[in-house]
Amino acid sequence: MEKKKITIAGAGLVxxxxAAYFGKKGHQVEVYERRPDMRTTLIDGGRSINLALSNRGWKALDGVGISEEVRKMAIPMYRRVMHATDGALSFQPYGKENEAIYSVSRGGLNALLMREAEKHENVQIFFNQRCEDVNTSAPSATFFSEETEKIKEIESDLVFGTDxxxxxxxxxxxxxxxxxYSQHFIEHGYKELSIPANADGSHKMEREALHIWPRGNFMLIALPNPDGTFTCTLFLAHEGEYSFENIPNLASARKFFETHFSDALNLMPHFDKEWVENPVSSLVIIRCFPWSKDGKVAILGDASHAIVPxxxxxxxxxxxxxxxMAEMMAKHxxxxxxxxxxxxxxxxPDADAIADLAMRNFVEMRDLxxxxxxxxxxxxEARxxxxxxxxxxxxxxxxxxxHIRYSEALKEGQRQDKIMEEVMMIDGLADKWDSEEIEQKMISLLASK
Amino acid sequence: MEKKKITIAGAGLVxxxxAAYFGKKGHQVEVYERRPDMRTTLIDGGRSINLALSNRGWKALDGVGISEEVRKMAIPMYRRVMHATDGALSFQPYGKENEAIYSVSRGGLNALLMREAEKHENVQIFFNQRCEDVNTSAPSATFFSEETEKIKEIESDLVFGTDxxxxxxxxxxxxxxxxxYSQHFIEHGYKELSIPANADGSHKMEREALHIWPRGNFMLIALPNPDGTFTCTLFLAHEGEYSFENIPNLASARKFFETHFSDALNLMPHFDKEWVENPVSSLVIIRCFPWSKDGKVAILGDASHAIVPxxxxxxxxxxxxxxxMAEMMAKHxxxxxxxxxxxxxxxxPDADAIADLAMRNFVEMRDLxxxxxxxxxxxxEARxxxxxxxxxxxxxxxxxxxHIRYSEALKEGQRQDKIMEEVMMIDGLADKWDSEEIEQKMISLLASK
Known part of the structure; x- marks a missing residue:
């Protein structure tokens, strides 16, 4: 294999x-990151600080052998806990027993991935480097250093954008x-809040779960952190009847939470400060094509397919x-x-499918x-x-x-929808949902759809 | 009414x-155009040189009182003339008797509109001025003069982008x-060719018609010019089986035309030169929102809603x-x-509707x-x-x-589709399409859909 000189713009998660994948292969990799080194500087990136890692993510981490290390900083979430307006709880497992999605901190995971990449002598990461321009035919990328205030043009064999x-x-x-190319901002934005730990460091709500307060057109969610806190996110329209615009001040924010999320508000002693200080962020869906140019420049991750969370x-x-990408390197x-x-x-097609699925799941989470x-x-379905x-x-x-391709999952999901539409119309379903009759009905529908 | 200082970027058709509309109202208007003055310089803009003017266009021209002048340079096209592969012709009227769309030259119409705008002392057009930047809050626009090579920042009350x-x-x-924002390039591109006039200046095909050679996934069209020539446009995919990519040289181009458009090729003595010299152009659909900012900056025409032709x-x-815009000025x-x-x-919503309708009409023209x-x-339907x-x-x-809103036309068209789907399934329709039975069936379907 020919060793290449590779430039990567962006030292975020992807x-x-x-860089770790390319480094392992022996390529000469230089990563340029706009922000300072998060391992030495406290960064408020304005980005969600919690993420839910699941099987596709784990497989990719396996590929560079760091799953075990990541697992130590992750909290499994086995089920959704739904909070009704009156505080009543209901539950829905995410999968079969032992199947969970994992709450991880963006910052912690990112730092670990950077360390993993830098274990390779042939990988270097440079910080405070803002990408100014790219020459797709050279290829080369030009970066402005916030430290030296100098511009440097970097020539290489390949340029990857994970920015x-x-x-x-x-x-x-x-x-x-x-x-x-398209950039579509959805009508909803989000604001982060938090629930602190108990004095003994334990969690104030069920720990190994993702909490949801579904309220129709808006919702609050909470993900657990290892330090006993929860990171909460309010998803709400920017404008309209229920909207950030319609909550002009702290008093109306408190009233809004008292009405819709009173059990959560009771666990938020820093609500006032956080409401005022934390920004309302926007959510964008990016679609574009092609993702590469002349075998020299390519984009991955949010750069080519940003989706809603x-x-x-x-x-x-x-x-x-x-x-x-690793499969393609083996193949080509x-x-x-x-x-x-x-x-x-x-x-x-897989990126397009997960973009659609993610919007669809928003309706499911906040409403259904x-x-x-x-x-x-x-x-x-679970039975x-x-x-x-x-x-x-x-x-x-x-x-x-x-690891079924997203595009195939979407297609199969649409087939399941058609079957379940018919099943849900059966008279007296609530009393016989777990009966042999329903099971047989589904088997026959599966054969015909 | 308060007289405003208005900057317009772009002295194209819109x-x-x-500028003529604003000039008539007495506003102080400065128009900055990137290209040289087409009235004194021969311009090859790479844009289609023929356009089909119809009722919405005429109404807008009426608003500044220049319809009569435009009518003198326009050729009515009363029907489509379809050319089969064997040269056989069939016909389809565009509307009722005397209803026509009008072939006009882009350059001639544009020059006339510029003259009309400049009749107002309060309107000035500057050429060779490339827009470099816009400050949406001032507002101001910055132009680079190709002549003086100087940059000038123009402050005004309003900035309009018709660029x-x-x-x-x-x-x-x-x-x-x-x-x-989205920019979507369709898979088809186009190349222009021409059919010259007879020696006596007459047209070589039916003059008052739009000619189409529909061939499934591609098509040729021809629009008449007052000088006896036709402007022809080949619409063909960029890539794939039938595509520009698959016509790599002049010999294969001639072969392609001999196979699919032999009657047209016989009328094209300059085919070889034009095929080689004329570019393959792309077709883009632009959608964006909002179209304005803070009541200071707004975009119109292709800038806000470019569609396929x-x-x-x-x-x-x-x-x-x-x-x-004139209605809004009267209202606000x-x-x-x-x-x-x-x-x-x-x-x-009207711009979105005509974007969809235009793509749909492509399928109709090239295929149906x-x-x-x-x-x-x-x-x-006509009967x-x-x-x-x-x-x-x-x-x-x-x-x-x-002048029905495009969005309403689209909705009504979808209703008509449902009705006609049922009508077209009637047995023996070809023999009784003009019967009382079919008429009554349509009346009853109209009541139910």
Whole structure:
């Protein structure tokens, strides 16, 4: 294999993992990161500080052998805990026994990935380097150093952009003729809040769970941290009846929480300060194509397919990009032009599918998890899947606990929807949902759809 | 009314007409155009040199009183003439008797609109001025003069961007948070060719018609010019089986035309030169929102809603923007913030609708106009519309010959589709399409859909 000189713009989660993959292969890798080194500087990136790691992510971490280390900083979340307005709780397991998604801190995981990449002598990370320009034909990338205030043009064999939803590398690709691009901001934004630990360091709510307060058009969620705290996120429209715009001050914010999330508010002693200080952030969906140019420049992760966070697949899909990139390196060897073409051709439909699935899961989380009919459907599916694992894997499990391509999971999920629509119309379903009759009905529907 | 200082970027068709509208109102208008003055310089803009003007366009021209002058340079096209592969012709009227779309030259019309704008002392047009930057809060726009090579920042009360699909003004708007934007290049591109006049200056094919050679996934069209020539456009995919990529040289181009367009090729003595010299151009669909910022900056025409040319509505929809802008000026007076908000709120769904309709008409033109079932459907619709004008206006007529909002035309068209789907399934339809039975069936379907 020919050793290449590779420039990576962005040392976030995907960039650091990609550097570790390339480093392991022996390539000469230089990573340029806009922000200071998070391992020595406290950074408030304005980004969500908790993430849900699931099977696709774990597989990609396995590929560079750091799953075990990550597992030590992760909290398994085995089920959703739904909080009703009156504080009543209900529960929904994410998968089969022992299947969980894992709450990890963005900062901690990112630091670990950077360390892993830098274990390779042939990998270097430079900080405070803002990407100013990219020459896609050289290729070269130009960075402005915030420290020396100097501009440096870096030539290499390959340039990778893992520089996020507002990627500078993508901005260079867009200038090419016939470049398809869209940025769509959804109507909802988010604000982060927190629930501190008990005095003894324990959690104030069930620890190994993802908590949701579904309220129709908006919702609050909470993910556990190892230090006993929860990170909470309010998802709410920017404008309209229930919206950030309609909560103009702290008094109205407190009133809003007292009305809709009183049990959560009771656990938030820092609510006032956090409400005032923490920003309202926007959520964007990025779609573009192609993802590469002439076998020399390519973009991965949020740079090529930023999605909304509601399926917990933003990081996982970016990490899966690295898995697929490793497969492509094994398949194509030194032919980077074919490699990057094959990569984008295979990966684009999966990126589109998870973008759609993530929006769809938002409706499910904020609205349906409070809906008895929806919960009944989930129970029927779970029972059938347990008895006929060869015939049925719930959509959530395909996305979260399998390595089935997102595009295939979406297609199979649409087929399951058609079947469950008919099942849900059966008279007296609530009393016989776990009966032989329903099971047989589903088997016959599976044969016909 | 308060007289405003207004900067317009772009003196193309929409920019020049908008300047005439503002000039008429007495505003102080400065228009900055990137290209040289087309009235003194021969310009090869790479853009289609023929356009089909229809009712929405005429209405907007009426608003500044220049319809009569434009009519002198326009050729009515009363029907489509379809050319089969063997050269056989078939015909389809565009509307009722005397209803036509009008072939006009882009350059001639643009020059006339610029002259009309400059009739007002308070309107000035500056050429060779490339927009470099826009400050949306001042507002101001910065232009680089190709002549003096100097940069000038122009402050004004309002800045309008009518600078086309790759608008510099829009680029400034995109930088705002939560800006939705997409650029989508369709898989087809186009190349222009020509059919010269006879020696006596007459046309070599039927003059008052739009000629189409529909061939499934690709097509050739021809529009008449007053000098006896036709401007022809080949629409063909960039890549794939039938594609520009698959016609690598002149010999294969001649072979392609001999196979698919032999009657047209016989009328093209300059084919070889034109094939080699004329570029393959791309077709882009632009969608974005919002179209304005703080009542100070706004974009119109292709800058805010570039569409594909297959409904002949690109210019017409841009001109209709001017009509709606005039209505908004009458409604809102000096309150430009409300005016521009109202404008974009009302106009955006119509721009989205005509974007969809235009793509849909591409399928119709290239594929269905050669399809007997489609032509039968059109005949049934035309007959029913003639007998029941209060109940049915064909979609093409709503878009082309009416001022019904595009969004409403699209909705009504979808309703008509449902009805015609049922009608087309009637046994023996070809023999009784003009019968009382079919008429009654349509009346009853109209009541139920």
């Amino acid at each position: 960039g650091s993992l990609l 996020g939803a507002f990627s500078a590398i993508r901005t260079a690709l867009i200038k090419n003729d016939r470049y398809n 509601f399926y917990g697949q933003g990081m996982n899909s970016g990490f899966e990009d690295c898995t697929v 060897g030194d032919d980077w032009e074919s490699l990057l073409k094959d990569f984008e051709q295979q990966r684009k 998890t409070g809906n008895p009919e929806f919960l009944l459907r989930k129970k029927i 059938f899947a347990a008895r006929h694992p060869d015939k049925w894997m719930p959509l959530y499990s395909m996305v979260t606990f399998s | 920019g020049s007409l908008l 086309g699909a790759f608008s510099a003004i829009r680029t400034a708007l995109i930088k705002n948070d939560r800006y939705n 297959f409904y002949g509505q690109g210019m017409n929809s841009g001109f209709e923007d001017c009509t709606v 007076g000096d309150d430009w913030e409300s005016l521009l908000k109202d404008f974009e709120q009302q106009r955006k 106009t050669g399809n007997p079932e489609f032509l039968l459907r059109k005949k049934i 029913f519309a003639a007998r029941h004008p209060d109940k049915w206006m064909p979609l093409y007529s709503m878009v082309t010959f009416s």
